[in-house]
Amino acid sequence: MAKILPNWLAVKYFRLLSLFGLLPFTVEDAKAALNSEKAPLFLHKMYSYGWVDKVERGVYRVVHPFVALMEASGWAWRSRVKNRDRLPVLEAAVSKLFEALGSKLESIVLFGSLSTGKPKPESDIDLLVVARDLPDKYSERTSIIREVISSRLMDEIILHIWREKGIYADLDILLIDVKEAIVTHPFYLDLTKDCVIIYDKNGLMSRTITEVREKLERIGAKRFEEPDGSWYWVLSPEVEKIRSLEI
Structure with missing residues (x-):
């Protein structure tokens, strides 16, 4: 879970964010960006606070500031x-999603192959949004979904992942109303088996999945x-029991 950065470290975090966005950078890149040989120490501190991720040995990336604040507020999901x-x-x-939906946003749930930990290179990122x-x-x-997935930042990240990893990290968003x-x-x-609840303001999806x-x-x-x-479900040989699911 992320913690709020002290001011002196927040300045260095913002410098890295402004130069690299959410894309990876090396320790040497960070030294040049911060104009300091102490960059490895700063990165270690930011990592311990949850504001940068280690991509691989000697390579880091900045965590999105909104998500870091979200985790510092108790919504830890990464x-x-x-x-x-x-x-x-x-x-x-x-x-x-928060920007597009504001206070109307109730829940964000990651499901599908990414939530199982077994995605293929071509697997979509499946999000249920309530x-x-x-x-x-x-x-x-x-048009709301298009507003979320169509941005220069998103295109830049997806293109980088494709070039570096051979993974096409496309988003597939299912947007539904609370009544639905x-x-x-x-x-x-x-x-009920595999999902990651990213956000659930009033516990709607947590309760529904539990039920x-x-x-x-x-x-x-x-x-x-x-x-x-692949998998399949066997519900029950008893028809009356299956009806109780109301599917």
């Missing part, structure tokens, strides 16, 4: 994402995984 390569995209997306008072028209919701979120959707079954998990346990539902990594 450590639960096992595949760190896509974290810069996630951080930028979370910040843009907000209040969304427009009913699909086209209007799409409380309905049990089929993909909620997988959320679905309890229903699955009550009817004896099980998820079976195939050797290729």
Whole structure:
């Protein structure tokens, strides 16, 4: 979990952010940027406070300031994402979602292969986003999603990850209203096994996922995984029990 930076270190953090954005940089880059041979010490301090990440030996990157503040406020989620390569995209997306939806934003949940820790290079980053008072028209919701995913920062990060890692970290955002979120959707079954709750202002998705998990346990539902990594659910041989899921 991140902690608030002391002022003297915040100045150095902002210098790195202004020069490198969310892209990786070396210790030598940091020495030049900060004009100091003590840059390794500064980076170690920022890392211990949760404001920079270690990419590999001698290579760091700045954590998005909004996300660092979010974690310092108690919403710590980055450590639960096992595949760190896509974290810069996630951080930028979370910040843009708050910017686009403001106080209407209720929940952000990471699901799909990235939440399981088994993404393929071409796997999307799947986000369930719940907000209040969304427009009913699909086209209007799409424009909100476009506002989140279409930015120079996002394009820069995705292109860098593709060039350096061969990973296309595309975002796939499912934006739904609170009224729609409380309905049990089929993909909620997988959320009971694998998901990362990034933000949940009033606990809506935490409660919903818990309720679905309890229903699955009550009817004896099980998820079976195939050797290729795919899976399927066997709910129950008893029809009346399956109906209780209201899917």
